[in-house]
Structure formats: structure tokens, C-alpha cells
Amino acid sequence: MRLSPLVRIACAIASCAALAACATTPVQPWERARLARWDMRWDPDGVQTAMKQHTYFSKEGSSGVIGAAGGGCGCN
Secondary structure, eight states: OOOHHHHHHHHHHHHHHHHHHHHSSOOOOHHHHHTTSSGSSSSSSSSHHHHHHHHHHHHHHHOOSSOOOOOOSSOO
16 A cells, blocks of 8 residues: 555654654753652662672673673672
8 A cells, every 4th residue: 555645745744843842842950850869860779789780790600791700609
């Protein structure tokens, strides 16, 4: 089934308008404070996240990016 050129142009204009509308709204100063709260972070507790990563990669023994390869208790 082929679409008519008018339908293609209408779809292209609608998709361009939808994409352009997404990037035109800046974050207001009062919204920045809400987004910078500690509970909005990916890892609210950095120490606990570091301990979990250390335990995981010590047990895994094949961490390519975070640390050296090895297995065991994780006491380095």
C-alpha cells in the first residue's frame, strides 16, 4: 500500500514539529532545585553503592572496567 505524497508530507511535518517541540522548553530555576535533591539521584547513597560494587566485582572476578580481575573475599 502506497501513501500519497500529501500524506507523506503531512507525516513529515507532524514528526518534525513533535521533535522540535521537545527541545524548546528550558528548565526553569525553581525546577532545578527540585531535580537536584538527594532523592532524585540515581544513587542516593554513594558509600552503599561503592560497597555493593566492590562486593559484586570481587565475587564476579571478571570486571573489565571497574577493577582488576580476580576472585575471592574482596579484601584486596
